[in-house]
Amino acid sequence: MADEKLYETKQGNGGERQQIARGDTSAMTTNFGAPLSDNENSLKAGDRGPTLLEDFILREKIFHFDHERIPERIVHARGSAAHGYFECTDPIPELSRASLFAEKGKKTPVFTRFSTVAGGAGSVDTPRDVRGFAVKFYTDEGNWDLVSNNIPVFFIQDAIKFPDLIHAVKMEADRAYPQAASAHDTFWDFISLMPETLHTLIWAMSDRGIPRSLRMMEGFGVHTFKLVNAEGKESFVKFHWRPKLGMQSLIWDESAKLQGADNDYHRRDLWEAITRGDFPEWDFAVQVFDQELADSLPYDVLDATKLIPEEVVPLRVIGRMVLDRNPDNFFAETEQAAFLPSNIVPGIDFTDDPLLQGRLFSYLDTQKSRLGTANFHQIPINAAKCPFANMQRDGMMQTHVPRGRANYEPNSLDEAGEDPGPRPLSTGFVTRPQEVSGPKLRVRAESFGDFYSQPRMYWNSMTASEQAHIASAMVFELSKVSLEHVRKRMLSQLHVLHEDLAKRVATGLAMELPDPVAPFQQPIDLEPSDALSIQKKWRETLEGRQVAILFAEGSDQARIEALKRAIEAERGTVFTIAPKVGGIPVSGGMMKADGQLAGSPSVLFDAIALVLTAEAATKLAQDAAAVSFVADAFAHLKAIGTTEEAKALLDKAGVQPDQGVTDLDGLPDAAKLRYWDREPKVRDLA
Numbered sequence: 001m002a003d004e005k006l007y008e009t010k011q012g013n014g015g016e017r018q019q020i021a022r023g024d025t026s027a028m029t030t031n032f033g034a035p036l037s038d039n040e041n042s043l044k045a046g047d048r049g050p051t052l053l054e055d056f057i058l059r060e061k062i063f064h065f066d067h068e069r070i071p072e073r074i075v076h077a078r079g080s081a082a083h084g085y086f087e088c089t090d091p092i093p094e095l096s097r098a099s100l101f102a103e104k105g106k107k108t109p110v111f112t113r114f115s116t117v118a119g120g121a122g123s124v125d126t127p128r129d130v131r132g133f134a135v136k137f138y139t140d141e142g143n144w145d146l147v148s149n150n151i152p153v154f155f156i157q158d159a160i161k162f163p164d165l166i167h168a169v170k171m172e173a174d175r176a177y178p179q180a181a182s183a184h185d186t187f188w189d190f191i192s193l194m195p196e197t198l199h200t201l202i203w204a205m206s207d208r209g210i211p212r213s214l215r216m217m218e219g220f221g222v223h224t225f226k227l228v229n230a231e232g233k234e235s236f237v238k239f240h241w242r243p244k245l246g247m248q249s250l251i252w253d254e255s256a257k258l259q260g261a262d263n264d265y266h267r268r269d270l271w272e273a274i275t276r277g278d279f280p281e282w283d284f285a286v287q288v289f290d291q292e293l294a295d296s297l298p299y300d301v302l303d304a305t306k307l308i309p310e311e312v313v314p315l316r317v318i319g320r321m322v323l324d325r326n327p328d329n330f331f332a333e334t335e336q337a338a339f340l341p342s343n344i345v346p347g348i349d350f351t352d353d354p355l356l357q358g359r360l361f362s363y364l365d366t367q368k369s370r371l372g373t374a375n376f377h378q379i380p381i382n383a384a385k386c387p388f389a390n391m392q393r394d395g396m397m398q399t400h401v402p403r404g405r406a407n408y409e410p411n412s413l414d415e416a417g418e419d420p421g422p423r424p425l426s427t428g429f430v431t432r433p434q435e436v437s438g439p440k441l442r443v444r445a446e447s448f449g450d451f452y453s454q455p456r457m458y459w460n461s462m463t464a465s466e467q468a469h470i471a472s473a474m475v476f477e478l479s480k481v482s483l484e485h486v487r488k489r490m491l492s493q494l495h496v497l498h499e500d501l502a503k504r505v506a507t508g509l510a511m512e513l514p515d516p517v518a519p520f521q522q523p524i525d526l527e528p529s530d531a532l533s534i535q536k537k538w539r540e541t542l543e544g545r546q547v548a549i550l551f552a553e554g555s556d557q558a559r560i561e562a563l564k565r566a567i568e569a570e571r572g573t574v575f576t577i578a579p580k581v582g583g584i585p586v587s588g589g590m591m592k593a594d595g596q597l598a599g600s601p602s603v604l605f606d607a608i609a610l611v612l613t614a615e616a617a618t619k620l621a622q623d624a625a626a627v628s629f630v631a632d633a634f635a636h637l638k639a640i641g642t643t644e645e646a647k648a649l650l651d652k653a654g655v656q657p658d659q660g661v662t663d664l665d666g667l668p669d670a671a672k673l674r675y676w677d678r679e680p681k682v683r684d685l686a
């Protein structure tokens with residue numbers, strides 16, 4: 001009897017079945033459209049009997065589930081993305097015929113995916129790593145994918161070294177750890193043997209390797225590309241993204257703790273900002289130069305381990321990108337997005353950079369293995385938004401249904417009144433003639449041979465605090481290297497890069513500083529570039545930043561609300577924290593918190609405020625979560641807004657007065673900074 005009832009409820013009544021027949025999209029069906037009446041039970045022989053092979057509903061559902069995963073990206077597996085648009089703000093028809101740069105105010109839809117490089121798809125967001133910054137522009141003359149990184153140079157010069165680099169950095173082959181970390185033997189073994197990696201290495205070991213937010217990173221096309229105008233005139237170009245929120249990074253200890261506090265720190269931050277309507281925005285800039293300038297530089301513009309300082313070739317901002325819509329579905333969009341450096345449009349072209357040339361092959365190839373079909377371009381996130389047509393046909397998962405017989409070109413079917421299909425256009429993409437001659441050689445150009453001058457320039461461009469972070473990061477990572485000969489060889493490499501850096505790392509490792517290696521080419525001293533430093537370009541703002549207010553029983557609600565208003569007036573956001581979330585008696589009644597203290601450590605926020613009674617502060621001083629909340633904020637060089645009443649907690653957390661420890665009124669301003677001067681007091685830096 002009971003069974004019969006269940007059957008009836010699940011089965012629904014005839015009225016429901018009629019709705020389905022009318023095409024009600026809320027109706028659950030099989031993949032082939034047959035309406036389901038029961039999504040709870042498989043088909044059995046008797047209520048406790050064996051499941052029947054006949055159960056096409058069960059089989060289809062489990063079959064599909066079994067195949068839900070696709071191979072993750074071999075690199076950049078962990079990523080987060082958003083939709084948005086690119087707007088041209090300063091047209092450059094004199095430089096490029098690309099349609100997206102043609103008119104002021106012209107908008108082109110984009111899909112942008114940020115990523116870490118080394119970790120798997122489920123790994124953490126805040127390891128020390130390069131970040132991917134891949135932008136797909138759906139232009140009206142085809143998709144242009146600018147597959148960039150947040151660091152303007154790359155580890156290697158020739159594509160043939162990429163598998164070695166990636167094998168070395170990813171988890172070690174036998175033990176499958178460490179995940180998403182470069183602090184291990186094989187990475188540093190490879191690096192120490194390949195001095196061309198040193199420039200990108202020093203960037204990755206700097207604060208650039210641990211961004212605070214995906215919204216606060218610069219992006220770089222890395223390679224030198226070409227712009228081509230309507231007359232066919234070519235210029236060299238490097239592409240840059242500049243975040244409107246300014247650049248900001250984490251402290252290493254903060255980023256390590258964040259890996260426990262919130263695996264998804266960057267993903268959540270991007271998602272929530274867009275949901276709130278705080279749309280992340282970047283300026284898009286070009287560095288344009290000609291062959292003459294390229295020839296005058298002491299390095300080769302085709303070498304992806306070199307950058308051109310903006311003091312040498314200034315940036316020209318020509319547009320902006322705004323990300324204003326989260327994906328509807330992570331898998332369908334973010335995971336299936338296939339970026340290809342070979343996706344370019346008329347007006348943009350490649351150079352002979354051997355790394356870029358290798359990439360042109362690799363990305364197309366990888367999509368076939370990841371997405372399983374040569375028709376991956378038909379997946380909605382990858383499909384061009386302008387019309388596209390050619391004579392390519394069939395293949396696995398073909399979703400287009402071309403009409404007629406014209407699947408070859410040229411044809412004269414039009415003469416018989418049939419549709420002849422698409423034909424090449426004289427205004428289509430043209431590769432400009434370029435003289436190419438010379439013997440076939442498997443060599444590295446001598447002009448690529450200076451591995452030390454630019455990393456030295458980077459070191460010389462940093463503030464003292466940034467230099468200390470680099471040296472300390474290297475000490476941290478090399479301390480995790482168990483092979484002593486690797487550490488030693490690395491020190492010999494650093495010794496050529498810069499003696500001060502090498503000495504500091506050697507001291508941090510308690511090792512003798514070995515002799516420098518004999519460099520292939522002697523480094524030269526290049527002018528430092530302030531534009532390379534995050535701290536020198538710091539943007540004092542609360543925009544995009546989040547301040548945590550800790551309150552407890554008896555707290556002054558009016559003060560909390562006033563502080564909240566003051567922070568929000570500066571376009572910051574506030575997150576309230578209390579020992580319990582559901583409601584706590586405060587001066588004005590009961591107040592709910594956004595987060596519970598134990599689950600909301602201060603690493604998640606840019607600054608903290610303590611609005612506590614003396615009694616609550618004394619009680620919280622006995623709670624490890626409260627003490628580390630305050631101690632970490634102090635150690636991570638953040639502003640702390642407080643009142644006299646919180647003294648017991650501040651003392652227990654070891655907070656010493658400085659400019660960053662302020663009264664509540666001073667917090668909105670104080671929170672715009674990090675207190676680098678505090679660092680030597682809280683941490684032993686190399």
Ligand code: HDE
Nearest residue numbers: 073076113132133134149154159162222358359362363366
């Ligand atoms: Fe990539 N890279 N890469 N890379 N790369 C991939 O393509 C590769 C390089 C970058 O969000 C893969 O679709 C080779 C430089 C980003 O989906 C793969 C070489 C730069 C992303 C691949 C490089 C990048 C990738 C893996 C040396 C900065 C993520 C999955 C010749 C300019 C894109 C995929 C996304 C992804 C190969 C070097 C950036 C295997 C062979 C230099 C941002 O094709």
